[in-house]
Amino acid sequence: MFATRIETDLRGLVAARRRRATFVFLALTAALAAIFVLSVGEGPLAIAPPRVIDILVAALQRRSTPSSLDVLVILDIRLPRALLAVMIGGCLAVSGALMQSLFRNPLADPGLIGISGGAALAAAVTIVLGDQFFGAATLPFARLPLAAFGGGLAMTLLLYFIATRRGETQVATLLLAGIALGALATAATGLLIYLANDRQLRDLTFWSLGSLGGATWEKTAALAPAFALTLASLSFLGRSLNALAVGEFEAFTLGVPVQRIKVVIILVVALATGASVASAGIIGFVGIVVPQFLRLILGADHRLLLPACPLLGGILVLGADTCARNVIAPAELPIGILTAAIGAPFFLWLLLRRRDYGNL
Amino acid sequence: MSAGTIVEARAVSYAVRQKHLVADVSFGLEAGRMTIVIGPNGAGKSTLLRLMSGELPPSSGQVYYGDTEVRVLPPWRLALRRAVMAQVTRLAFDFSVYEVVRLGVDSIGLSRAVREATIDEALTHAEISHLAGRSYGSLSGGEQQQVQFARTLSQILAGRGVSAGQTLFLDEPTAYLDMAHQCGLMDGACHLAKAGVAVFVVMHDLNLAAAYADHLIVLNAGRLVAQGRPEEVLTNDLVAEVFRVKFGVGELPPSGMPFLLPHRHAAASRQARSL
Numbered sequence: 209m210f211a212t213r214i215e216t217d218l219r220g221l222v223a224a225r226r227r228r229a230t231f232v233f234l235a236l237t238a239a240l241a242a243i244f245v246l247s248v249g250e251g252p253l254a255i256a257p258p259r260v261i262d263i264l265v266a267a268l269q270r271r272s273t274p275s276s277l278d279v280l281v282i283l284d285i286r287l288p289r290a291l292l293a294v295m296i297g298g299c300l301a302v303s304g305a306l307m308q309s310l311f312r313n314p315l316a317d318p319g320l321i322g323i324s325g326g327a328a329l330a331a332a333v334t335i336v337l338g339d340q341f342f343g344a345a346t347l348p349f350a351r352l353p354l355a356a357f358g359g360g361l362a363m364t365l366l367l368y369f370i371a372t373r374r375g376e377t378q379v380a381t382l383l384l385a386g387i388a389l390g391a392l393a394t395a396a397t398g399l400l401i402y403l404a405n406d407r408q409l410r411d412l413t414f415w416s417l418g419s420l421g422g423a424t425w426e427k428t429a430a431l432a433p434a435f436a437l438t439l440a441s442l443s444f445l446g447r448s449l450n451a452l453a454v455g456e457f458e459a460f461t462l463g464v465p466v467q468r469i470k471v472v473i474i475l476v477v478a479l480a481t482g483a484s485v486a487s488a489g490i491i492g493f494v495g496i497v498v499p500q501f502l503r504l505i506l507g508a509d510h511r512l513l514l515p516a517c518p519l520l521g522g523i524l525v526l527g528a529d530t531c532a533r534n535v536i537a538p539a540e541l542p543i544g545i546l547t548a549a550i551g552a553p554f555f556l557w558l559l560l561r562r563r564d565y566g567n568l
Numbered sequence: 569m570s571a572g573t574i575v576e577a578r579a580v581s582y583a584v585r586q587k588h589l590v591a592d593v594s595f596g597l598e599a600g601r602m603t604i605v606i607g608p609n610g611a612g613k614s615t616l617l618r619l620m621s622g623e624l625p626p627s628s629g630q631v632y633y634g635d636t637e638v639r640v641l642p643p644w645r646l647a648l649r650r651a652v653m654a655q656v657t658r659l660a661f662d663f664s665v666y667e668v669v670r671l672g673v674d675s676i677g678l679s680r681a682v683r684e685a686t687i688d689e690a691l692t693h694a695e696i697s698h699l700a701g702r703s704y705g706s707l708s709g710g711e712q713q714q715v716q717f718a719r720t721l722s723q724i725l726a727g728r729g730v731s732a733g734q735t736l737f738l739d740e741p742t743a744y745l746d747m748a749h750q751c752g753l754m755d756g757a758c759h760l761a762k763a764g765v766a767v768f769v770v771m772h773d774l775n776l777a778a779a780y781a782d783h784l785i786v787l788n789a790g791r792l793v794a795q796g797r798p799e800e801v802l803t804n805d806l807v808a809e810v811f812r813v814k815f816g817v818g819e820l821p822p823s824g825m826p827f828l829l830p831h832r833h834a835a836a837s838r839q840a841r842s843l
Contacts, residue, residue: 218688221666221701312660447674453660454671454719457623461654463647463725465673508661 211530214475229512232505236519241522244294247530248286250536254277289423293529295418295435296488296521297498299480302438302522307515309449310473311382314503315334315558317496318481321386323363324492325393326479327485328415330359332397334412353430357482363389364474415489417542420529425488434483441476443545444510445469453508491544493551494521500558524550572598574766575650580619580629582612587613591790592629595790598765602758604769604777608811609788613770614655614739616787620768621652621737625691634733647675650735651693651723655743656748662705665715666698672722676730682752686725693756694718695749709744717741723803724765736825742771751830754780778802779832786810 248264249255255263255278263282300318307323309315318324334355366389371382397416404412448469451459460466485489498520499513504514530545533543573596582590590612597603597620601745605613618624620631631638633649637638641649647724651672659668666805669690673683688719691697694717699707704715724734738757750773758780761767770775777784778798780829788810804816821827 218666218684218691218697218700226667251819258797309660314661315631449665450663450674451671453663454657455654457618457654458652460623460650461621461650462671463644465643476695481816503661507667508659509661509667 223502226509229285229506232512233516233519236516236523240519240523240526243526243530244290247290247293247526248282250530250534251281251286253281254274255282259333272370284425286423287417288428289420289529290526292423292428292431292487293526294518295428295431296484296491296525297494297521297525298518299431299435299438299484299521300491300494301425301498301517302442302514302524303477303480304483305499305510306445306449306473306477307329307495308499309452309510310368310470312453312455313382314500315555316382316491318360318477319492319495320390320392320555321367321382322388322393323360323367323386323481324490325390325397325478326363326366327356327360327482328490329393329397330355330482331486332400334401334411334413336408347565352485353434353486356486357479360482360485361478364478365392367369371541394507416544417548418491418544419532419542420488421533421540421542423488431483431487434479438476438480441472442514442517445476446474446509446514449514450508453510455526461510489542490548491525492549494524495553496558497547497551497554498524500554520537570785572600574599574634575578575620575735575768576632577616578622578630580616580626580631582615582619582624583627588790590619590626590787592789593790593792595785595792595795597768598783599733599744599764599766600761601782602761602767602769602780603738603740603783603785604771604781605705605785605787606771606774606777610789612790613787615790617652617737617739617768617770621650622646626796632727644675646733647723648727650734650737651720651727651741652737653720655739656747657712657738658777659704664700664702665702665704665707665718668704668715669718669770672724673726675723676726678726678729682722682729683726686722687724690718690722693721693759695756709814710746710749713741714749717756721756721760724760731808733766734764734769736760738767740771741769742773742776746827747830750776751833754830755833773830774802774807774827779830 242243242303245257249257249260259278260282267283291316303318305317307318307321308314310316331352334351338351367382367386370385371378373387374413397412400410401409448459449462451462451464452466452469454462456466498517502520506516524547525543528543528550532541532543532546575597577593577595579831580590581588593616605616607613619626622631622641622728625639633641633646638690662681666687669687670683672690673686688697691700694714696714696718698709699711699715704712707715720736720738724736727734736757741757742752745753754776757767757769759784759832784796784798784801785792786806793810794806802817807813807817
């Protein structure tokens, strides 16, 4: 009797988990689709959602539509920007989740610990000095993403070696070293302002707070491979990240090739963060808000958490960007201001909550 | 070495900066036998466990799993042949008990039904079925220890379907448990040993060790100073020399002082709870 009851309990538990996960994924997908349609329709030329869907469907089926003004606005201006926002949100949210697993701490975020700063510095150097070094014609599209990837990778490795001793990351060292390195990167970026000409200066300012204002199909296409690689890595990382959460030694005893997985994490984080910084500057707090919020509703299982990250990340960045370009129209707010306004209070709330558990 | 030897240490040493934490230790873990390692603080017990489980490479000597040296086995193959419960385990994120126990069966491509049956069996065996839906972080230290025990059980049970000759390593598994749960956990380990698993336990409690060990190993300052059946090993001379206490084996405390000793299979909890 007793054994049967427990068995049914466990089966019920598993079924309830699956139901909740299905519901969350459906809700996130629906919300992303709804925000996408709204965002593409919203703007100085307002286009109603049914018309937006018509135009998008027609474009997907490669049907030639009479090129009226609203078709042009959507296909040439708003669609690439919305796609860019979704991919950036996905990249940043996944980077955050991976960082948190690597450092075994839910407060790690690529923006907070200076990885975005490193990527931005490398990109700023490329903006200001790139023409002199490489000549204007060399790799104009790939140059920024590559530089940002290199900067992000260098920063991640540097932090990892500073803060980790024998597989254990000292969280205080990590955060403080991240702040120090981030400040250094910001200072160096500031120095570049004095070397920049007018056009470069505008680029630099927009970078430090983040903006999708410069979205084009070229930028969207440049981010797409990084986004695809990031998504592909999620398919095999989930189980390993779960095991890593118990500890590096335990993960090893559970059969995870720990060193190899750590290298993969560092590369994916540098790629995803670097590529999104290269296309829209520093957008803070996405990497911490999204995984944390998802943990509250889905639990900590990375096999559910990781695929949900790009969905909610996309919703957050696309929503923030839609606000950024509409609240003070015709002017635009930097999107970093909006994500910080949501993210910083959330981060503080997390800190206070964790303070009650007595560990950082 | 006898035919049932699954894991074997051959003259294993481990040194850090010229200091030998484990020095020239040889012994075998046999299928169906509960081997318990005792020794004072800093004797090298946990280091020995990490050497045997394949985490640390020995400075000299070798550890063999069957005919294969441990360092050539990739992590996933090793995971099929042994499970390890380390000392203190704090999770980075708040998993549920079910998710922690599931980690043990994830590495192997089992069908969903087999996976769930294995998890169920491990939960029942560790007497924590009632905790399955709880969050790990909300549990007491003792309950967390039982969950980690269930995780290693699920790994052993899952591995058994794939390869024969499992070893279970437990590092101070009873440190945070009350007496009933100490006996319950050790009974569970005993049960596995009866089913043919080699069990290797590091512990401080000499009474518990004496009650449960089929084979007792005494470490002192990294050296193996005695091994054999508990009644052969635990002598007054050894206890005085290695553990530096004045009282002897089987000696009663001064009259009027209450004392309680654990017995094998003495846990009343299982019967009481299933009524």
